[in-house]
Amino acid sequence: YFNRLADQVEFYFKIPRYLPKNLVAACAKPFMKKIAKTPDFGTLDWVEKNNKQRLDIYFGGMDEWKKLPSKWEDFDIIKFDKDNSAAEQFKLDHGYDETKPEAELDIEDMKQAAKFRGGECLSETMTKGDMATKLKWKCGHCGAEFEASPALILLGGHWCPECYIPHKAWDYDAIAKTNPFFAQVWYPNHRKDENNRYDFDELFHIDGVAWDDIKR
Numbered sequence: 001y002f003n004r005l006a007d008q009v010e011f012y013f014k015i016p017r018y019l020p021k022n023l024v025a026a027c028a029k030p031f032m033k034k035i036a037k038t039p040d041f042g043t044l045d046w047v048e049k050n051n052k053q054r055l056d057i058y059f060g061g062m063d064e065w066k067k068l069p070s071k072w073e074d075f076d077i078i079k080f081d082k083d084n085s086a087a088e089q090f091k092l093d094h095g096y097d098e099t100k101p102e103a104e105l106d107i108e109d110m111k112q113a114a115k116f117r118g119g120e121c122l123s124e125t126m127t128k129g130d131m132a133t134k135l136k137w138k139c140g141h142c143g144a145e146f147e148a149s150p151a152l153i154l155l156g157g158h159w160c161p162e163c164y165i166p167h168k169a170w171d172y173d174a175i176a177k178t179n180p181f182f183a184q185v186w187y188p189n190h191r192k193d194e195n196n197r198y199d200f201d202e203l204f205h206i207d208g209v210a211w212d213d214i215k216r
């Protein structure tokens with residue numbers, strides 16, 4: 001793939017191929033450093049200005065950043081097991097009996113799935129196996145009530161339109177605490193003691209212009 005890619009790009013992208021590797025590294029380093037020092041967005045800028053919020057998001061805090069090795073040799077590179085049989089242990093629990101055929105799913109399965117998402121299924125009845133007709137649901141995190149088909153929730157992985165498609169803030173640490181389904185994909189790379197909430201108004205307050213004005 002990379003050879004094929006390299007054959008098709010403009011000639012100047014190919015120049016580094018014919019230069020000694022350490023020369024490429026020596027040239028690339030200051031270039032990458034400049035990007036990393038971009039005010040507000042660069043990782044080194046956050047370190048220099050002790051931008052706590054960004055450091056917390058990205059590295060898990062300044063202390064974690066300080067622990068990063070400075071040489072590649074010192075990094076503990078994780079080798080992923082590409083054998084598909086290992087994938088079984090990473091399968092998500094979808095919060096209902098997945099051995100049941102779709103045609104057998106009923107309102108009890110919906111209630112169970114909603115509970116596993118930290119919320120409720122407000123509908124009292126459904127036609128057994130009807131995955132298309134919308135039901136009423138309630139989010140346990142923000143309290144929003146919404147309509148969605150069983151297919152969208154159970155098979156599509158969607159949930160609350162307010163929380164899963166946030167308009168005002170990223171509040172996933174709090175969501176993970178109330179939603180076991182979501183917690184499965186959140187905690188593999190977040191600590192349970194993290195309590196970060198990222199308000200868009202604060203996060204995207206650029207040159208004095210708040211998020212609400214930028215997005216317009």
Ligand SMILES: [Zn+2]
Nearest residue numbers: 139142160163
């Ligand atoms: Zn919600």
